[in-house]
Amino acid sequence: MGERAVVVGGGIGGLAAAIGLHRTGWEVTVLERADVLDDAGAGISLAANGIRALDALGVGPAVRAAGRGQYTGGTRTPRGSRLSRMDGAALERALGTPVVGIPRADLHRILRSALPASCLALGTEVTSVEDLEADLVVAADGLRSRIRAALFPGHPGPAYSGSTVLRAITAEPVSLDSDFELTWGAGEEFGHIAFADGRAEWHAVLGSPPGVRHRDPLAVLHRRFADWHRTVRYLLDATRPEDVLHHDIHELAEPLPSFVAGRVALLGDAAHAMPPHLGQGACQALEDAVTLAAELAAGPDRAAALARYDAARRPRTGAVARAARRAGRMGPQLTHPLARAARDTALRLAPSGATVRAILRHADWTPPSLVPRGYSDRSSTAGDSTQSAT
Structure with missing residues (x-):
């Protein structure tokens, strides 16, 4: 088994992969092209599978402490009437953790703190x-991965989804x-995540040609959502x-034919960038990271371990990506009035457990163990001895 790994990309997936490899005995270097880590980004919701992956990496408790459990909320119409309710308590009973909302900057800092500073x-x-x-x-260099393009020159690469997000x-x-x-709304979505410090992240997903930008995007959103319910306007006013x-x-x-090429393993958006409609993009990257480290720790050799990683992750991420695409088409991307009315009626009539079961379909994932055979845990420098979720 090789002992030196290079992770290309210092985002969520790359840092998580570095932690997993470091905890199982690899010498790891993370190469990040940015000169300064400004932790740009807004917020993120981490479902149970993402939290369980973070537990396996030893940083789950820190993420829970910095985040805020999502117990209340759901889906509304632009006028504010309720379409569905989220039962975070039921999810916690079923999965052992609620969905956790956290600023991306905080998540990045927690992940970096689990690695020696010399790694980055x-x-x-x-x-x-x-x-x-x-x-x-480990190619964790994101949506426009240069490594992916070099390894799979015949692949068409990223495709525009038809939507833009502010x-x-x-x-x-x-x-x-x-x-x-x-x-x-009609081809539009506005959402928010409340954080532990009282601030909130909001996002607006709009149908738009690619590349359209606005001199004053906040003013554009104020006009676009002027007749939506009070919370939307309130959040825009607070920004x-x-x-x-x-x-x-x-x-x-178009899915990749493999997540592995020789000694290279692709991970996260570099391997399977997906629409955001299930909130699973980062969670799948975290699953990738834990699975990769666990398979390499299990041996018996790198080639066999990478083959198992590919066999485990491609079907899983492909299914989640397809489900996210369907969720968008049947949810916020609908524009026809009759189709929207049918969707809204179905949501209102759905039993309370239906939403929970839909989330469980993707969030109920158990991470593999990160402890290699015959390996004595040397991860105490990461600050937490948790090895896996139960």
């Missing part, structure tokens, strides 16, 4: 894996009556214009 090399751009001296290369975190704490909420982020949503609509 900033301002390092990787253009070819041939230049990397390592027994294992998001921000409020400048100050806000008073909300729910932990997490979505509002669906500074300079804090609004705007990104087009792309996905890997």
